[in-house]
Amino acid sequence: MAPSLEVDVATSPPPQYYPSVIRQKLGENLLSKAPSSTPGGPYADISYEFDEQKYLKRRDARVKAGGLRTDLPEGWPKAFYGPLAWKKSDISDNFPFIYNLGDCEKKEIDLALKYCKGLGKKGSDVTQSSFPLPNLSEKLGEIRDNLYRGRGFSTIRGLDVDKYSPDDLVIVYLGITSYIGEIRGKQNQDGVMMINVMNISDEAEKENAKLHMPFHTDLVCDTVGLLTVACGEGGGSGFVASAWTVYNELAATRPDLIHVLAEPDWPFDTHGRDPAYYKRALMYHEDGKLLVNFSKQSLVGQNSVNPRTKGIPGLTEAQAEALDALDYIGSQNEVNQISMKGDIRLFNNLALMHRRAPYTDSGNNYRHLLRLWIHNESECWRLPEDLRVAWDRTFRDNERPEEWHFAKIDEDRRRYVTPLWRNEDPDTPRPTSPPPCKPVPACLMCD
16 A cells, blocks of 8 residues: 555644754754743734824833933934935925836837747846846836935836736846846745735735735845736725834934834744744844834734734834834835836835735736845845845745746636746646645735
């Protein structure tokens, strides 16, 4: 009789969050963070969506109690200056962050697609050399400079997404954004390289119709890329805000919260992996720059869609106030990065926070974005050790295979994922009937 392939799910060990090379580097003592069978705390009462009244009440109570620090962490400046330290009033018609593709540039893109396909390139093999854009490349270079040294966000508009097959559209997307950065990151445990941001279930559709996503950054990348394949029925506006501006406000009024944000004791949930959580700071001062990197979902959970793992530490009152302060001050200086079908939105994930408004789908009109995590080896800012580990896990993990998918919703509202490419076996033909969509909610919900 053939040996059984059944696995006892209840006793199977959770997947490793870090690849073996990082586990060896960090050591077992730093990785042995497992959920506790007994509740800890007391922890702060804070939810995924920003609650202004709860925030103001907590803020006032902590200020009234007194004893708060009035200094900044050693070596940290009173303020950060430069193009990235912008306020809402600074973003006007004088800063044209939308670049409209011309007819000649669109033809150049199609020629580059033909050339790239002729070379047999796909997925991570799509680079500037395999996707030549001799004229558009100069403008894309300006956009790249703006992302790393300017205001930090741009939109490329005018791509006709409907004229391309899913394979061709993704190659075009990768080709254009290769001029921002040629290295793309793995965005979930399965090694998915491009997340399809969409409603993945009826429950998610109901949730996103009312959910005001809080400010956050993605975990982790230099630049986030979002291609709008479809806008949906309504809503879903994307907003960006400068973390440098938020810092300047806190440094002037609540320097104690800078200390809280810079302490390496924030518990990040790994959502069912080993270790169950890890700790690091949310805010860093490195090489004269401010770096902010956090996911509110990983710190407090996301309602019923992706709740926080039971038994792992929650947030303190000080952490809860500091986290909500990022949202409160950010919302006062946010800019709506208006999105149209075919837009490629790009923003600096080290200095800008982003969020989105609720959105609705109807019939065959559903919101669908393609998200890339982009890394530019030469342009990326110098990273502190904690973030170097995170970047290594995302961009240098060779243990997870590369998976490239394209999601669809059919006329019966069934959700599917069509496999595009897989680096382990690139010559395997794709199935004629796509399997049911089985995405990871935590990754697909975050944009």
